[in-house]
Amino acid sequence: MTDFDLDAAWQLHPQVSVRPERFGALLYHFGTRRLSFLKSPALLTVVQSLESEPSARSACARAGIGAPDLPAYTRALARLADSQMICGRTAA
Amino acid sequence: MTSAGCLVEEFRYGLDAPICLTWELTYACNLSCVHCLSSSGRRDPRELTTAECRRVIDELERMQVFYVNIGGGEPTVRPDFWELLDYATAHHVGVKFSTNGVKITPEIARRLAGSDYIDVQISLDGATAEVNDAVRGGGSFETAMRAMRNLAAAGFAGFKISVVMTRQNVGQLDAFKSIADSLGAQLRITRLRPSGRGADVWDSLHPTAAQQRELYDWLVAHGDNVLTGDSFFHLSGYGQGLPGLNMCGAGRVVCLIDPVGDVYACPFAIHDAFLAGNVRSPGGFAAVWRESSLFAELRRPQSGGACASCGAFDGCQGGCMAAKFFTGLPLDGPDPECVRGFGQEALAVVDAAAAPRPVGDHSHRTERARRRSGPVPVSIGPRPEGSAVAGIAEARGRRTAPAHACDQNPLAGFTSAAGG
Numbered sequence: 001m002t003d004f005d006l007d008a009a010w011q012l013h014p015q016v017s018v019r020p021e022r023f024g025a026l027l028y029h030f031g032t033r034r035l036s037f038l039k040s041p042a043l044l045t046v047v048q049s050l051e052s053e054p055s056a057r058s059a060c061a062r063a064g065i066g067a068p069d070l071p072a073y074t075r076a077l078a079r080l081a082d083s084q085m086i087c088g089r090t091a092a
Numbered sequence: 093m094t095s096a097g098c099l100v101e102e103f104r105y106g107l108d109a110p111i112c113l114t115w116e117l118t119y120a121c122n123l124s125c126v127h128c129l130s131s132s133g134r135r136d137p138r139e140l141t142t143a144e145c146r147r148v149i150d151e152l153e154r155m156q157v158f159y160v161n162i163g164g165g166e167p168t169v170r171p172d173f174w175e176l177l178d179y180a181t182a183h184h185v186g187v188k189f190s191t192n193g194v195k196i197t198p199e200i201a202r203r204l205a206g207s208d209y210i211d212v213q214i215s216l217d218g219a220t221a222e223v224n225d226a227v228r229g230g231g232s233f234e235t236a237m238r239a240m241r242n243l244a245a246a247g248f249a250g251f252k253i254s255v256v257m258t259r260q261n262v263g264q265l266d267a268f269k270s271i272a273d274s275l276g277a278q279l280r281i282t283r284l285r286p287s288g289r290g291a292d293v294w295d296s297l298h299p300t301a302a303q304q305r306e307l308y309d310w311l312v313a314h315g316d317n318v319l320t321g322d323s324f325f326h327l328s329g330y331g332q333g334l335p336g337l338n339m340c341g342a343g344r345v346v347c348l349i350d351p352v353g354d355v356y357a358c359p360f361a362i363h364d365a366f367l368a369g370n371v372r373s374p375g376g377f378a379a380v381w382r383e384s385s386l387f388a389e390l391r392r393p394q395s396g397g398a399c400a401s402c403g404a405f406d407g408c409q410g411g412c413m414a415a416k417f418f419t420g421l422p423l424d425g426p427d428p429e430c431v432r433g434f435g436q437e438a439l440a441v442v443d444a445a446a447a448p449r450p451v452g453d454h455s456h457r458t459e460r461a462r463r464r465s466g467p468v469p470v471s472i473g474p475r476p477e478g479s480a481v482a483g484i485a486e487a488r489g490r491r492t493a494p495a496h497a498c499d500q501n502p503l504a505g506f507t508s509a510a511g512g
Binding site: 017019021022026030031033035037039 | 188
């Protein structure tokens with residue numbers, strides 16, 4: 001797994017659809033045709049706010065992720081980046 | 093965050109909408125494969141109209157079903173197939189369709205290659221014409237190969253080659269992989285079920301115990317690059333679990349819509365005992381999915397029955413509901429292909445004559461007579477004609493605790509990584 005840059009700007013991949021569920025959400029990538037899931041509603045909040053936040057770190061803060069939980073969320077985001085569910089956002 | 097185990101529990105108790113579903117658009121087919129799970133051949137005159145199909149797609153869009161697995165019969169023989177394909181993708185419902193390749197011309201292949209929302213699955217049940225055509229009919233190997241060459245030439249990367257594993261082709265696994273690799277395709281192998289016409293050929297076609305082990309070892313070695321539709325979870329009893337969720341999604345995260353709009357728990361369970369409703373009824377598909385009493389029952393905690401005390405149960409979960417049902421085994425008992433041999437023991441004492449028969453035979457009337465009028469070559473004794481009614485009655489009476497069934501490909505490509 002590659003290192004994940006918490007201080008970079010990220011976004012949901014444009015080919016990914018998100019379906020909120022009571023446990024979190026289901027994700028489907030129409031390009032890679034792979035299904036994945038978010039295992040907590042908080043992670044869904046993080047992913048949904050990536051686009052409007054300057055960094056993944058601030059998206060986590062906005063979702064109320066405290067320092068003790070940050071490593072787990074960072075790992076989850078890294079996996080999402082590896083599977084192309086989220087991607088780096090270039091400056092507009 | 094929730095653990096992966098808890099997530100599987102969530103799925104067992106069902107979701108507000110299926111993750112994906114199988115939709116058989118027509119029972120019409122140009123072929124007469126001996127193991128056809130839906131006994132296809134002739135079109136059913138009651139099949140959903142174009143307008144009704146569009147309404148189903150509208151519902152799937154509202155329910156946020158990411159994609160449908162369209163099959164049949166041969167779906168491309170419906171005159172409105174390409175129109176419905178365009179309608180679905182325009183409404184954000186992806187389509188993966190299964191075909192024998194009969195309509196995949198170079199022109200169609202180019203059109204398909206241009207859409208991210210379309211995936212194609214070519215059925216092939218032998219790596220050689222000899223093995224394939226014995227099951228799928230004369231000329232079908234060449235038809236499939238031509239379609240695949242057209243897709244490859246059009247630049248359609250990663251289309252699927254879908255193989256039902258049989259006693260005759262387990263030994264060709266490497267050859268299938270080579271065909272897929274040479275065409276830039278991905279191999280997908282699934283389990284033979286005793287469903288539809290498959291009930292008639294199950295005993296001669298299902299892999300032997302030694303072949304099951306061979307298949308399992310091959311999957312452990314190659315599983316990362318081969319799709320299975322999660323259909324071999326009964327083999328997890330050998331030890332190491334196979335990639336995938338290893339659970340039965342029937343009525344919980346997947347289901348089947350058949351050509352006349354009937355909704356079944358799974359594509360391999362076309363029988364009144366697993367009929368949840370019809371999309372033509374008030375409330376449409378969503379009401380069937382959310383309110384059917386059958387699906388509610390499937391989503392309740394299930395008993396593993398006699399299997400629950402077996403050391404392999406955590407892996408195999410009792411196996412496939414449909415495989416048990418159509419071989420006459422109790423739904424809370426072992427799978428007929430249980431790797432510990434308990435299925436064989438159970439089959440030896442089951443009343444084969446009481447095994448439920450698949451319903452809805454759409455076979456071509458002109459093909460040679462099917463075997464059901466005579467003794468079926470089974471090791472457990474003949475299954476006489478006329479047993480269907482008694483079978484259904486009995487099956488209904490004991491329709492309890494269908495602990496697990498596997499659908500065609502509900503969770504193919506499912507990754508359990510994201511989310512910690």
